[in-house]
Amino acid sequence: SIQVGRYIKIANLVWAEAHINVSSLDGAINGAASINGLPFPMSSVGALNGPCSLLAVNGVNYDAGYTSIMGRLGNGNDKIEIVEVGDNVATASVAHTLLSNPHFMAVLNYSTGLS
Numbered sequence: 001s002i003q004v005g006r007y008i009k010i011a012n013l014v015w016a017e018a019h020i021n022v023s024s025l026d027g028a029i030n031g032a033a034s035i036n037g038l039p040f041p042m043s044s045v046g047a048l049n050g051p052c053s054l055l056a057v058n059g060v061n062y063d064a065g066y067t068s069i070m071g072r073l074g075n076g077n078d079k080i081e082i083v084e085v086g087d088n089v090a091t092a093s094v095a096h097t098l099l100s101n102p103h104f105m106a107v108l109n110y111s112t113g114l115s
Contacts, residue, residue: 005106007039012112014040021103022059025096032093035071035080035106043113044076052080052108059102065089073110080106 005018020035052071060069066084072091074081082094082104 009040009112012043013109014038014112015109016106017108018104018106020106022099022101024101025099029096031096033082033096033099033102035082035104036078038078038080040112041076041078042073043111045111045113052106054080054082055105055107057102057104059100060094061098061100062086063092063098066092069094071106071108073108080108 001023002019002021005016007014007016009015016039018035052073054069054071057069060082062069062084066086066089068085069082070085071080072083084092084094
């Protein structure tokens with residue numbers, strides 16, 4: 001497995017990137033897939049949650065009707081929720097069962113709400 005990242009924080013703005021390559025998944029995991037451990041939690045001010053670019057993605061099997069994934073940052077969280085997107089379907093969390101040795105590269109910027 002590879003898990004590396006870096007960030008720059010200026011005042012309350014964070015720019016971060018990460019490279020994650022999982023060679024095997026722990027059989028004890030369950031629920032929605034996420035990338036945990038951002039350097040700072042995102043601001044908890046309403047309506048500031050937003051997208052995160054997930055690049056060079058493989059090892060994800062999509063549910064019917066979905067064609068791509070993206071990362072979503074949630075208010076007050078220090079994690080990226082991995083969600084499926086498609087045409088004429090609601091955005092949905094990616095279940096851990098859809099992952100098979102996944103490889104992600106993430107690029108994101110967000111506000112911490114703290115200086």
